[in-house]
Amino acid sequence: MxxxxxxxxxxxxxxxxxxxxxxxxxxxxxxxxxxxxxxxxHEKMKLPYVxxxxxxxxxxxxxxxxxxxxxxxxxxRMLRNMPGHxxxxxxxxxxxxxxxxxxxxxxxxxxxxxxxxxxxxDTFEAGINDSDFNTExxxxxxxxxxxxxxxxxxxxxxYEKEPDMELVKKLDDGVxxxxxxxxxxxxxxxxxxxxxxxxxxxxxxxxIRVILAGSATGTERYLDRLKKYAEALEVSNVVFTGxxxxxxILAYYTAADAFVCMxxxxxxxxxxxxxxxxxxxxxxFDSCAVPETLGGTGILLEDKNPYRAAAALHVVLNDxxxxxxxxxxxxxxxxxxxxxxxxxxxxxxxxxxxKEGAAK
Amino acid sequence: xxxxxxxxxxxxxxxxxxxxxxxxxxxFQDIPMxxxxxxxxxxxKYEENVSRMEAGMPVGQGKGSxxxxxxxxxxxxxxxxxxxxxxxxRSIELSKEREALEKRAEALxxxxxxxxx
Numbered sequence: 001m002x003x004x005x006x007x008x009x010x011x012x013x014x015x016x017x018x019x020x021x022x023x024x025x026x027x028x029x030x031x032x033x034x035x036x037x038x039x040x041x042h043e044k045m046k047l048p049y050v051x052x053x054x055x056x057x058x059x060x061x062x063x064x065x066x067x068x069x070x071x072x073x074x075x076x077r078m079l080r081n082m083p084g085h086x087x088x089x090x091x092x093x094x095x096x097x098x099x100x101x102x103x104x105x106x107x108x109x110x111x112x113x114x115x116x117x118x119x120x121x122d123t124f125e126a127g128i129n130d131s132d133f134n135t136e137x138x139x140x141x142x143x144x145x146x147x148x149x150x151x152x153x154x155x156x157x158x159y160e161k162e163p164d165m166e167l168v169k170k171l172d173d174g175v176x177x178x179x180x181x182x183x184x185x186x187x188x189x190x191x192x193x194x195x196x197x198x199x200x201x202x203x204x205x206x207x208i209r210v211i212l213a214g215s216a217t218g219t220e221r222y223l224d225r226l227k228k229y230a231e232a233l234e235v236s237n238v239v240f241t242g243x244x245x246x247x248x249i250l251a252y253y254t255a256a257d258a259f260v261c262m263x264x265x266x267x268x269x270x271x272x273x274x275x276x277x278x279x280x281x282x283x284x285f286d287s288c289a290v291p292e293t294l295g296g297t298g299i300l301l302e303d304k305n306p307y308r309a310a311a312a313l314h315v316v317l318n319d320x321x322x323x324x325x326x327x328x329x330x331x332x333x334x335x336x337x338x339x340x341x342x343x344x345x346x347x348x349x350x351x352x353x354x355k356e357g358a359a360k
Numbered sequence: 361x362x363x364x365x366x367x368x369x370x371x372x373x374x375x376x377x378x379x380x381x382x383x384x385x386x387x388f389q390d391i392p393m394x395x396x397x398x399x400x401x402x403x404x405k406y407e408e409n410v411s412r413m414e415a416g417m418p419v420g421q422g423k424g425s426x427x428x429x430x431x432x433x434x435x436x437x438x439x440x441x442x443x444x445x446x447x448x449x450r451s452i453e454l455s456k457e458r459e460a461l462e463k464r465a466e467a468l469x470x471x472x473x474x475x476x477x
Contacts, residue, residue: 191388224394311372
């Protein structure tokens with residue numbers, strides 16, 4: 001029997017694609033016949049085991065499909081009639097309203113995706129979702145199949161690579177670096193970080209640099225509005241990096257003094273785990289899967305008041321002992337996301353849902 | 361960890377300026393939505409144009425945006441012309457047939473009248 005992982009887009013560097021690739025490696029290392037099928041394949045992802053969805057062979061009754069559900073697509077409609085044992089890996093879907101006015105296509109896909117997720121409720125034999133938040137959402141949609149939570153499989157070994165040292169040196173100029181990593185996207189609420197920077201500049205004398213690291217492809221209107229907002233507030237200490245190579249991301253994490261997340265929609269939020277890896281204290285708005293990923297660590301903000309966020313940031317940036325305590329707790333939490341631990345969980349779940357080892 | 365969180369938030373509260381000074385000169389919503397076109401918009405616009413075109417409606421305002429519509433119009437006109445020519449030829453054929461039938465019918469009538477006499 002074969003295990004087919006199916007997803008719409010196998011991109012370069014996003015959480016769903018990385019999770020899919022890590023699962024592929026895990027399955028291959030454990031002797032499974034497996035391959036990945038996607039509609040859109042990034043140039044860098046054109047690998048021997050990655051094929052176009054149109055080339056999906058005829059699925060046999062004992063084959064397994066692991067379907068990464070994260071957006072609206074015609075695959076969602078086709079999947080219902082496919083044979084084989086179907087397992088959903090739900091990464092959640094950004095509510096469409098966030099993209100209204102910024103990107104019509106994305107808004108439409110998100111809206112359709114939700115309806116399609118509802119229609120798929122009786123399609124899967126099991127679910128291996130990356131957070132309880134996601135699992136609970138599927139249950140609320142009427143999913144009754146057995147489901148487990150297995151966090152996103154993050155190959156943390158990649159983060160041991162050498163960062164761009166020139167950039168690290170450049171960022172080491174006495175200004176404290178406040179980082180957020182993630183696509184420039186309306187649901188991630190980067191405007192709240194700009195408001196926070198404004199409040200910080202007003203009430204504190206020490207200087208901070210707010211780094212918004214992430215691509216704005218498809219959300220150019222939102223980026224344009226963010227830049228105009230920063231300009232209108234006369235906040236000049238916000239840096240938009242755009243799409244950057246991995247070594248630059250490593251450099252920003254290495255140089256970061258705090259990680260601040262104001263996102264209002266996340267199904268897991270990998271950058272939180274990345275910040276933990278780099279021992280960066282986290283401040284985050286209490287929303288969606290964020291508190292679950294933090295698991296009681298970091299500083300959770302109950303509201304979006306920019307002054308309160310700025311003041312909490314000031315405490316974390318200026319009290320080494322407090323920052324150390326936060327990082328210590330984060331280090332403990334990070335153990336739950338270790339590649340080794342999640343690999344075992346993932347393999348156990350796959351074996352369980354594919355009738356114990358029959359997959360090989 | 362809860363204690364650390366509570367401590368940070370409590371100390372943060374103490375650092376805040378008086379409530380009346382916690383103001384923002386403007387909110388993000390005050391910034392008008394950008395009219396700039398992103399790549400996806402172009403695709404969406406194209407899709408919208410195609411559906412309008414299929415419905416026989418004019419597309420867009422600019423010269424470029426009308427090109428697909430004009431192409432469709434020309435194609436439609438060619439199809440109409442082709443059909444008109446067909447109808448015209450057929451009508452000529454039919455008129456010739458009718459003429460022949462009328463002549464034949466007239467001959468038959470003459471013949472019948474002759475026999476009646």
